[in-house]
Amino acid sequence: MRSSISLLCLLLLSLLLLSLLRESSDSTWKPFEDCLLKHQDPKFPLIYFRNLTSHRDPPFSSVLNAYVRNLRFNSSTALKPSIIITARHESHVKAAVICGATNKIQMKIRSGGHDYEGSSYRVDNNYTNPNVQFFILDMFNLRDIEINLTAKTARVQTGATLGELYYKIATTSQTLGFPAGTCPSVGVGGHIGGGGFGNMIRKYGLSSDNVVDAGIIVANGTLLNRTSMGEDLFWAIRGGGAASFGVVLSYTVKLVPVPEIVTTFKVVKTLEENVTNLAFKWQDVAPNITEDLFLKLNLDVENTEREGKTIRASFEGLFLGTCHRLVKILSDRFPELGLKESNCNEMSWAQSLVGIDKPIEALLSRSFSASYFKGKSDYVEKPISKVGFDGIWNKMIKLKDVKLYFYPYGGKMFTIPASETPFPHRDKILWKIQYGINWKKPDEEKASLDKSMEIYDYMAQFVSEDRRSFFPYRDHTLGININYTYEEGRKYGLKYFGDNFYRLVEIKSKVDAANFFKNEQSIPVKNRHGDFDELISLVTEKKGKRGRKLIV
Structure with a gap:
């Protein structure tokens, strides 16, 4: 009898906890959903998919898994987002940013999903809070590309793939190209935002070295271009991990000459x-x-x-x-x-990116x-x-x-x-x-x-004594920012960016002081108690002895 009562109590307790979880989920996400509807443009209805305790949309899993490139992060134990917003218009991005920031809900930004640690679509299970809730802003539908042959530039939205950009260039000109990676299904946003490495690097440098303008939505929902964002932020989003500063909608890049053969x-x-x-x-x-x-x-x-x-x-x-x-x-x-x-x-040049045995239309494949x-x-x-x-x-x-x-x-x-x-x-x-x-x-x-x-x-x-690392090859063994502090961010930040890390922190602290745009290896904001300024002084003095100038 006592055993039966215990089981009944346990069952009732479980139902109560489930109810509380459901109410918690609803209380967290209902204001967010209401905010999205409020800020969407009626001409461009916003589409999103839910994975909530109280409501699960059947397409959710297929939308999530479509751009999961590393099977390590596709397991049943991987932490899943609660909502995926599939942006199709600028207004959708603005709504996601405003509503995420207003409701203090973490946002992940995904363009191609090739990031080695899945930072664009998952939360690392090493986080202290395994119940953290987040949503994904998926950019894969924002893929417009415009070629300007007179200026020899291309304006490409960040949800496009490198292959789509290459195909557009190739079908417009036989003597122009763009220095970027050799995997056509990589997303433009993460690639250029992290630097962008390819097989024309020795001739033309990185992808980010060839960016002349950009459109970015910052934490207050404002869309900025190079002129309105200023040269500091424009500097930061060309290789400093653009997702730490805002949502880049498009990059305008210089096209470079390539021989016909x-x-x-x-x-x-x-x-x-x-x-x-x-x-x-x-x-x-x-x-x-x-x-x-x-x-x-x-x-x-x-x-x-x-x-x-x-x-x-x-x-x-x-x-x-x-x-x-x-x-x-x-x-x-x-x-x-x-x-x-x-x-x-x-x-x-375009054929070289798919191989001699495939048509250049293979550049358009997202598989x-x-x-x-x-x-x-x-x-x-x-x-x-x-x-x-x-x-x-x-x-x-x-x-x-x-x-x-x-x-x-x-x-x-x-x-x-x-x-x-x-x-x-x-x-x-x-x-x-x-x-x-x-x-x-x-x-x-x-x-x-x-x-x-x-x-x-x-x-x-x-190798180099300081064990430098290439930022687009994300590596969480270098450290992750569990508490989003400057000290934690410095561990991996110096590996990826060297002395440029300090300038990135200064810019981040100005354009996103509330640290809305964050992930496991994002650029942190400055400490409020002055430790950062002291570190800057020490590093400036150290580098000055070598005859090098530290720019912050």
Whole structure:
């Protein structure tokens, strides 16, 4: 009898808690929904999808998962948003910002969903409050692109993909292009806002180096352009993580000249085919050769019948010119590679982004094979010795699953000052390393993440002492801002932005003092008790002794 009473009490308590949760959910989101309806433009009805305790819209899961690229964050334990707003008009973005800020509800901004840590559509489970509620502002429907051939510019909304931008350029001009990434399904907003790296970086710099204007909605719902936002904010949203400052609706970018014929190429070697000597020579050639050539080095472990586990090195990239000219250049500068015309494919610039076997219409595809994935990054300032490479090969063979990608700098990147944009990794950098590991099943995650950290820790001896990182390769192991403090933000901020971090904090504190635009690795606001100003003085004094000026 006593047992039955206990069970009944437990059931009643559960029902009471469920009721309270439902009431809490309704009390949180009803004012928000009312606010959205109040601020929408009647000519452009706002569409959103709910995942509330009291009401769930059937399409919610399909809308959420459509742009989840990393399967790590598509599990049943991942924290889900309560509402997804699929913006189709400027007024929808304004309403989302005003209502989110007014009701003090966290907003995530998603354009393409390729961010490595899923920061645009999830809250990290390491947060102290596992019941945090948030909504997504999904930009994927805002994809208009306008080409101005006279000015040689393109105005592109941030929900467009790189592929859509490339296709529009290619079908308008055969001799213009844009320096950005090689994955067509990446969203323009996150890519340019974080810097934007691609295979024309040595010729034209980053995507963000080629931005001439932007439209951004700030925390009070106002739409600003370059003139009205001022040069400080315009500086910040070109590589400083634009989502920390507002919602960028569009970027206006400079188009760059490309030849009618470009060349892609690939030469694959194994450890038994002199890879150590080739990699040693590559690090001198790749950053210093003609800026028309982007020669990257991809490394992984291959199983062969004869040698067993071995290192496979792929020397590949893009040359802005003909195959004949490329072969001549590499015969002079890198004859050991043995590049032949049979290793090359000549095509248009747009065709090079999808490969020789696909039509350029493939650039319009938004499909992407999601996978379980972890990425990290580093920067190399000094050449690695042959003995050092041998150690790397041994470590990779031991770990089996890790991949290393070496992306050369030099060329244009050597000529742009580190303070020109928030992206600081310029003059001293020979190349960037990306570490990647994929796995197939959820229960393989821990072992895979351990391998990722092991190769990263091992590489410390070869890379920059301060372990710089590339912001678009988001990496939460560098730290996350659980409490949104300056101290927590500084941990990862200096890795991504170097001394430019301090200027970013100053700008953030002016344009978004209430810190509405925040995520796990956003730019923090200044401390109110003066610690920030003291740190600025210390850093200014330290850098001044080196003869360098800190701009804030």
